[in-house]
Amino acid sequence: MMKNVLANLLVLIFVGISTVSQAFQLTVDTIAELPKEINTLSDLLPITNQKDKFFAVSDSGEIYVVDLKQRNDAPLVKVFDINYLVPDAILTAMTIHPNFAIRDQDGYRKVYIAYVTKQPSQKRLLPPKSNGSDYPNTAVISEWLLDEQFIVQPNSQRVVMNIGLPNDVEGVTLLSFNPYSRVWNDDFGQLFFTLSASKNAEFAKEHPLYSGAVLRIEPSTFGLKNYTVPNDNPFVADLAIPSELWAYGLGELTGLFWLPGIKDTLIVDHTIDNSHQIDEVKEGTKNKEAIVRSQTINSLAGVHHMLRYTGNQHTYLRNKLVFADKDDSGWSIYQLSDLNDEPSLVWSFQQNEPIKLFTDHDNEVLIYQPSNGHVQRLMKVMLAGEAQASSPSAIGQSSRWWQYMLVVVAIILLALLCAIVARRYYVKKHSAKHFIAKKYVKAEFDAANQVIGFYKARQEEPESTLRYHELSSLAIYINGAQVGVVDVNASFSNDAEDKLREAFAKERTKKLSDDSWRTVSLTFVDKHSEQTELFCYFRKGSNRMTRFNYDKAQEFVVDCCWDSAAIIAPETLEKRSSVKKEEQHRSIKKFVQPPKQALETQVTVQTSASKTRTRNTVDVEGASKSTGSADSMKRDTEVVFALNQLVEMRKEGFLSEEEFEQAKAKLLKGLQ
Template sequence: MNTLRIIIFLAFYFLLVAWSSSAELSFKPFATLPKHIAEQVIAIYPTSKYDQHFIVASASGELFILNASKGQPELTPLNHNLLTENDNSRLLAIALHPNFDTREQNGYHKFYSAHQVAIDQANTKASRIVGRQFNKDSLEQDIVLKEWQLSDSINLEEVTVREVLRIGLPTSNTAKVQLAFNPYHRAWDDNFGLLYVGLSAIKGFATSPLYSGSILRIKPEQFGLKPYTVPPTNPYVENAEINQEIYRFRLSQLGHFTWPDRVNETLWIDHQDEQTHKISRASNPLSTVFRYKNLEISEFQILPYYGNQADQLFGSTLVVSVHQDQPYLVSLTKHASSNDYQLTPIIPLGVELPVKLFHDAVGGVLMYQPSTGILSRLVNNLADSKETLVTDSNTGLDKLIVFLIMLSLTSWGLWHTYRKINKRRFSVTSFYQQQFNHLELSNDDSVIHLFKPHQSVPSKSLAIGNLAGIKLLINNISVVELSHQQGMTNDFDNIWRQTCNVEKREKMTDGKLRHIQLAITDNERQIYLVSLYLRKGDNRISKASYQAALINAVDWAWRLSTLVAPETTEQRETSSDVIIDKSRPIKTRKTFLNCSALANTKASSALSGDNTINVSDKDKGEKCSEESKVETKAKQIADTNHEQKTDVNDFHLLSTANTTEESRALAENNGLTRGQTDAQIILALEKLVSLKKQNYLTEEEFEQAKAKLLNGLM
């Protein structure tokens, strides 16, 4: 059977190789924009990862929604202009917030725009950045950066706008600006949501760092009265000669910058100085990645490819270049024998320059032709090649072979999948792999992240403000329950620890589960279970030990309680390093019966009118009162055999007869008298030996009980 599987796999592999060899890449048009806006398009952004909707921005300040999911794409204008009549300028750039399509997150339906206007000397409240050598009177123009918040329906008629900053310019010439966010950052990253603003060099003023070709980095969110803040990680925060918003400068004619690597945060910058056109890595100082040599580039632009249409291009950087007198899509890749980069032609474009490259929703490439308004997508013709290969077969035998191979592979795959699913259906390890097992709080304690095993990226993030309650569970039984009205207390802490100690003493037989969980409930009554400890029989599934897990659980209960219910959370008395008291003797049925007997003795004393209470009995009563809190939970969790408990109960009743006032109460309640026969004592000794062999009694308990029985013979 294994040989047959290998043969089927190899046959299918070579078949795929044969089909893949005929695959080709090409740009396939899917939409055409009207002529009156075609040459003014400055940006095209996908609005969502799950549909074919794009935002199209024009230099006139108009925004459009392009719906390419239909057979005939539709272009719908948004009834609002980003520029007012007083601006008398053109839109320079826009950028969508990374959370633009993520509901209930900061940044949802939010974007930023930049345009250039004449300076308003009367506007004294504007937050303006100027070169250190310049003052307000020497400025002629402003680059205005604004924040736009759209409604859920992406309607500009229901919009809020806020001015973030202005960049003062000492000239009236139109500046070149780029706005961008790092698309690979996630909400839990430290630099998430930082806006990069590229400003090309201002001719005649390149001695100023701001106007020498620079990239600014800011956090555009409002903070108190400040319309934006400067990240403390900016390199020139403490340099009085350079604007603290500047991230890199002296880039001359800045064309385009991007992030080619999903892991490395280093920028790649396409720019040109007086000597050469090059791509530089934004290290400090700059380092050259590649220098163009005698190549005509249609426009400053570099675009990393992370799409699913061309595996051979995945992770490479794309540019448009003239090769053999015609425009080509070219990849910038490392040379196999050195660390030098080289340009490798991929496919001819077959169109006239200039063209512009944009990203689609999945990291693929869009090509836009301003002269014609045609928008195309880079596609792989593999599907067409498959159909051609099968259709052009000269014999029916070829079709039959392909059909049989596909049928055999599909059948084997279904059979193998069925066996695997059936085998793992009741697997505890499989169950654990699907559960959350780790949680972390964000730096500002506003979000809690839930992780599954072997994941470095959280599977779920919950806002602290949306939490409704927390529970500590052991074996799916709730021990501690917290909410907005009830915070964590030291009594809850003690109950949890003592309950865990009782469960620890239960013998782990084959098939028995021991499970510690933290349950988090949100305002929508959705429950998220975090498995901190899981064990089945002798096999511990979770990494953490039982001791570490119970401490971790109660620590998280205290920490989350201070965030969810700070007013009702007590001051913690127990430190987090408290461990299980392993030296404490094993709690047996005798202990519980003694408490009951003591209660019965007190009740009978009260009926007889005797108000005298022994001091030792009073202490025992207090101890029983404390333990009764734990036993309420312990009786639900303990999973011992009823008959074995009865044997232990009978044995202790016999062994403790004629000893104390407490034991007399036990003896009377169970119908025992002082006049025990020798046969009864011998029977008790046999039970004693049997229980010791079954490990229900320690050596010390066995000797003590035997001594008491032997005293009964004398």
């Protein structure tokens, strides 16, 4: 309740501040200068989860990793060179898989590169029937795998698709994935790409593939197929049109933009019939007459580097199209709010040198100037205390004083709100349930597939896997203290199993308070020193939060040790005892507990583990009345047996030293 009240007050205060003054001005800040080795830049792609690192794609077909925070004289890392890997090829487009940074997922460290070779392909997939003389060139879409330093592995190329090209078709000009699609969506991972249009209007009309087309495929392999066609592609049922097509008849395409939550519509930046247009295109569009909405751009330069702004700094530009264009005063940045509106000026450079627009990891606007290699960021500078141009009058001293007071109050309320939220977050984060919910609690050794699967709570499919040949060592921990290890230098054995069970038995004798924890965990280490932690037993006070009880966790750990030893060091692994250890453990416990047929002596023992009483009595009086050597021998045997039981109970921790001495004294007193 208190948190909601504070939040509402903050909203009101910020609204008040915004009404007092909302003036700001734009500026550009130079954040980097690209090295001279990179000639004209054709694309700048943010590397997922690598802040300030980008793939810089040059017009000459080379790809570099650049860090905009480093000095421009830092060593430059070249990760790809089309002229070296594919001689006589021309790189035309590149994109990154949405799962690029997610380990163990399809798409990890994968990029897609399109290039054109000046020779017909022997394995052409599109068009299905063609004459080599009509299509002397080939557009190739290929998948490449990068290593941990983001360098392309030379032999990792997998050709996804070959497309025959007439001489007047440039090839694949754009590769892109829907940025709004998530892993749980049906269209996640579908690759969109554009094919340039033929200059021959009659040929383009007869061949939809070469009329300026948008295509959509699933780039992953399926059996012997290098790619598949989504079932909902609009031309799947039309045998006269390649089923890969999503829309065609669009002329020269230079940009594709998605709308949030809308799958069947794209905003396209293209030139058709010598007119540069920004159009809203529906799935299945066949020509310009089917375009839903259109905006014609009158350009002096004829080149637009357009993007859809989704950053947070410039709220007035959010979800709007931003592009660079040249007017009479030079190059400028414009924004287009709606296809029914005219473009409006955002920033003017007043220079004739061209510029290109890209986005960073936060989707903020980056400006690249090919003439000097400068990379700049479009910034917003607030002008506190000044009125906007549309304000009817200037803001006086009184208004500025109230503004400052509102800011102070807002800071105080914000601090209180943050303190409340931080406390709740801290309590939740440090709770046992929150802790164990993030951990693996189950593992399965899949001998058929040679992998170990790791599961979190309530998971039916493994979230992570580790291949047998990657397993390097296994460490066993009880309450964070290592009690065993399995590796090439210390394989598992029957003696090691006995010591491990002793460690479990010793921990069992300790009493848990309400705030104390008891944990049993395993740490699997692979050959790259990456660790996977598994909690097979977790208990806080009287609450157990894993499915295994202590005994089952013990047996699970022992089995994991044997299985891991068989994987890591099979040549030094000794044969496991044929007697099951759990049965041995039960027999020891049964032997330690005094049987009912034991001596009838008045000895009362209270154990610290169970706090239950077990009576073993020896009818000393009856024994003293017995006569003959047979009775005497029986009496001696029973006493020795009772003493042995007391010794075993002390070793197992069921008797303290004081309790042991008292019980022994009573036995010896009974002999007198």
